[in-house]
Amino acid sequence: MDAQRETLRSLFDAVADSYDQVGVDFFQPIANGLVGELDPQPGERALDLGCGRGAALLPIARAVGPTGSVVGGDLSPVMVAQATALAAEEDLTQVEVLAMDAQEPDLGSVAGDGFDLLSASLVLFFLPDPGEALARWRTLARRGGRVGVATFGPPDPTWNSIDALFAPYLPPQLLDARTSGVAGPFESSSGVEGLFTEAGWRDARSTETAVPVRFEGPDHWYRFTMSTGQRGFWGLTPEDKRAGIREAATRIIEDAAAPDGSVTFSQGVRYTLARNP
Numbered sequence: 549m550d551a552q553r554e555t556l557r558s559l560f561d562a563v564a565d566s567y568d569q570v571g572v573d574f575f576q577p578i579a580n581g582l583v584g585e586l587d588p589q590p591g592e593r594a595l596d597l598g599c600g601r602g603a604a605l606l607p608i609a610r611a612v613g614p615t616g617s618v619v620g621g622d623l624s625p626v627m628v629a630q631a632t633a634l635a636a637e638e639d640l641t642q643v644e645v646l647a648m649d650a651q652e653p654d655l656g657s658v659a660g661d662g663f664d665l666l667s668a669s670l671v672l673f674f675l676p677d678p679g680e681a682l683a684r685w686r687t688l689a690r691r692g693g694r695v696g697v698a699t700f701g702p703p704d705p706t707w708n709s710i711d712a713l714f715a716p717y718l719p720p721q722l723l724d725a726r727t728s729g730v731a732g733p734f735e736s737s738s739g740v741e742g743l744f745t746e747a748g749w750r751d752a753r754s755t756e757t758a759v760p761v762r763f764e765g766p767d768h769w770y771r772f773t774m775s776t777g778q779r780g781f782w783g784l785t786p787e788d789k790r791a792g793i794r795e796a797a798t799r800i801i802e803d804a805a806a807p808d809g810s811v812t813f814s815q816g817v818r819y820t821l822a823r824n825p
């Protein structure tokens with residue numbers, strides 16, 4: 549595994565225990581929107597790439613039901629274990645979760661005649677070569693099968709000003725559209741759609757929406773950052789700079805706060821769907 553994927557694997561292993569469990573509605577509403585766009589039907593076979601704890605995987609499993617099936621794959625073995633456990637808790641026997649690299653998923657016989665639908669919620673921009681990954685994913689879809697991904701839409705200016713505090717300490721690849729949406733294919737709907745079209749998918753189209761994200765206050769925001777990929781930002785920031793960033797973020801949040809001390813940011817989300825010819 550190369551250094552970029554090894555870094556992501558250990559980052560998501562580290563956050564998995566608190567990921568999406570700190571009382572912030574973020575990953576689940578974003579994944580719910582993607583599943584709504586893909587509209588899985590009873591009996592369908594699905595593949596959810598970068599499934600995490602199952603924010604998209606589990607609703608897809610409920611929708612395809614016991615006559616369908618869903619394979620989830622994630623680079624992080626801890627995420628794989630958590631998604632497996634959550635599926636078992638609900639007795640979703642149609643779910644199978646595998647350790648898998650979404651850049652070049654190797655599914656062997658599990659792919660069968662091809663999946664009816666493929667999904668990836670907040671994953672594509674983490675991959676070393678998203679366009680090449682989309683071409684590989686297409687080989688896993690049946691003819692006429694569909695794919696849907698969630699990526700980030702325009703950032704909230706206030707939230708963005710907090711993220712910008714980390715900018716001096718982040719490597720260039722974390723400053724591009726993968727996280728900031730300011731350049732590259734993830735900057736616009738047409739950019740993301742172009743990745744699909746170049747990879748041989750047809751009829752790529754996007755819808756944009758925004759999800760309200762509420763923090764009880766600065767400490768809640770901090771706990772959230774430590775439970776997501778953003779924990780990597782803290783890790784890249786020199787230790788002697790971290791307290792200063794936290795203080796500056798606290799001031800920004802307090803300035804934007806409602807009378808009860810909470811702050812609600814708006815997270816732009818883009819859903820891009822396409823079909824296999």
Ligand SMILES: C[S@@+](CC[C@H](N)C(=O)[O-])C[C@H]1O[C@@H](n2cnc3c(N)ncnc32)[C@H](O)[C@@H]1O
Binds near residue numbers: 560601623671
């Ligand atoms: C932001 S999380 C999204 C997880 C889940 N889809 C959700 O909506 O909650 C990104 C996930 O992608 C996984 N990931 C990152 N790079 C990957 C890769 N090359 N192959 C498979 N999974 C990867 C991470 O381990 C993490 O679980």
